Amino acid sequence: MSEDVQVSVADGIMTVTINRPAARNAVNRAVAVGIAEAMKELDANDAIHAAIITGAGGTFCSGMDLKAFVSGELPIVPGRGFAGIAEAPPAKPLIAAVEGFALAGGFEIAITCDLIVAANTAQFGIPEVKRGLAAGAGGLVRLPRQIPRRVAMELAITGEFISAQRAYELGLINRVVPAGTTLEAATALARTIAANGPIAVKASKQVVQQSQDWSLTETFARQQPFLDTVFKSSDAIEGAKAFAEKRAPVWKGK
Template identity: 55%
Template sequence: MSAATTDQQADQPAGPELKVTERGRVLVMTMDRPASRNAMSLQMAQEIADALDLLDSRDDLSVGVITGANQTFCAGMDLKGFARGERPVIEGRGFAGLVQKPPTKPLIAAVEGYALAGGFEIVLSCDLVVASTAAKFGLPEVKRGLTAAAGGLLRLQRRIPYHLAMELVLTGAMWPATAAAEVHLVNRLAEPGSALEVALQLADEIAANAPLALAASKQVLVRSQDWELEEMFERQHEFVNPIRTSADAKEGALAFVEKRDPVWTGR
């Protein structure tokens, strides 16, 4: 192969590293870098950020599902890219285009294989988790002289008991999904190879409900964790009051009276 041919191939744009598909009101995002076990690159982080913007901007989409191709979720940051000085961080959204600013709408992680380091931090950024019984989680950063700075140290102790979170962080140990399910970090366990299928079933169950109410309910649950008791009822009004006057609220009541399924518009 000539040098000219090599240069021409280098100039060609790389293919997408995230597969984005729609399934009714559900947006499915599949990380697809099989040669690196879906390790996070800057390109894939940008594609995830773009997909989340799409999810939040579309009235006809209610729920997102993020998963990994080839029977693995994500092995964390692409260390080869890191060695070249590349950081898969998107301004305003953080690592993977997700962890600092998750979408307004519900997001489900469908986990097969390994969700390690940044991959586990992506899972912790999601609102619900479906995992294969063979899946494994872990924050092994301390074994590499690093820290889990993409939300792992911030979120894990809010999801599971403090001492268990401390042990997992300080040892960097692998954690089976079956054990994670015992402390309710995992919502639903699935047979190996069927995590996405089960996640889509959960997504469909959620997407059958009013999209504006879903997004508002998520925001109150997420934001109210540090609200003072004296102010929490007042602060929730910003999110819940607009729902009462929405077209979907009227449609929900009318559908109940007419004994039919509601037709949501997201307005």
Template identity: 50%
Template sequence: MGSDTTVRTTRHDAILEIAIDRPEQRNAIDKATAEALGAAIIELEQDDALVVGVLTGTGGGFCAGMDLGAFARGELPLTERGFAGMTIGRPGKPVIAAIEGFALAGGLELALACDLIVAARDARLGIPEVKRGLVAAGGALRRLPERLPLGVATELALTGDPLDVDRAQQLGLVNHVSAPGAALADALALAARIAANGPLAVAASHEILRAGVDWTEEQFWAEQGRIAGPVLLSRDAREGAVAFKEKRAPVWERR
């Protein structure tokens, strides 16, 4: 287990659990926490033994966004990768947000920087910045319209009112709805399903999904060939086929 004063990391084989640990501040992000989160994301990206991350919060809540007390003192919770060290420079490996209690303001923007969301049924999701005279500038105004109908995203942004988790799942924002208290366990189970697959194939699929939204049709096929081609020729691809024929679990070599 790794730790910082505000962020804890725990390894579960190929999964890195990253926990924001400021429960007394509702896991709000100050400068030190932004830097610690950014360091945890870099650890996930740079360690070849890690395939997927799970981002969560301690104390029954995910994250309440920017620490307004620190902001009032002139502190900005930013790194070169944006708010909390991950909203502009999004993680280069898949990350699942495990939400209990609340993901509000920058907290929801952290979840939107992740690839998948598991949320407890009673969690509150929203971007209430306009109620404080602020703008949700950590990525929500781009990523909510990517994941929700524009009218729904607009209502969330302009009213600042929360979105019900069951409706969020129906609209595709939330992947899995958990019983209260079970979001982290369910997210880790989902992460284990991802980590069991070929790591080269997971990484290539993630890269194509993330970048492909901005490609033309012609670019898509060219870039997909560039990224996926080496995977097709890898030892892991052959191992996957042989293991299937032999009716056994594959043993990945990451090459």
């Protein structure tokens, strides 16, 4: 894996760090490939229960590396899209830990994640239009599903930024924490997730994501196959036993 992406795993939690601080962690081809490889490992490794993506040097990600783009390099992985993640996020929970700027493709990486923890000094935006480009890595399609449509429209066509507090008020991010503590806060959140039944967590994520496109009349029927997987698992029995016996459950992921 490229030095542009650093990956570590501890206590069932993967941390993926975009490591190009001199370029404000702009995404080039190497970063895209590195993130894609990390996401593949996340979903394939049963010992990993959740992941965090962050940026080195006090900035989350400034978006696509425009210098690389001008030279003809595209930070896209076939089948996974921009940054190796925009079109195919992992099945397991992913948390963005945002310090500084999450702009353009960086913002799109963040909103691809399931949860966002942001520093109180963080800023978000999709300023692609200011460079004659468009937020095609999810900004134009994911953002209107996560915040009010008119606010998403304003961000898309003005290219202006919003603060972490404004993003929190809009329901776009989960936690606002002091600058410099986002990774610590995201890790605490990941540990809470990792303590839960992995089959139940995965199924819950799938239903929450996919049900956005379900009609009300089909909702319960469409979610049933996911629930069958959960309730027929040995983990479901283990969870009930552990509760009755007043002990921590020992999950097997089966």
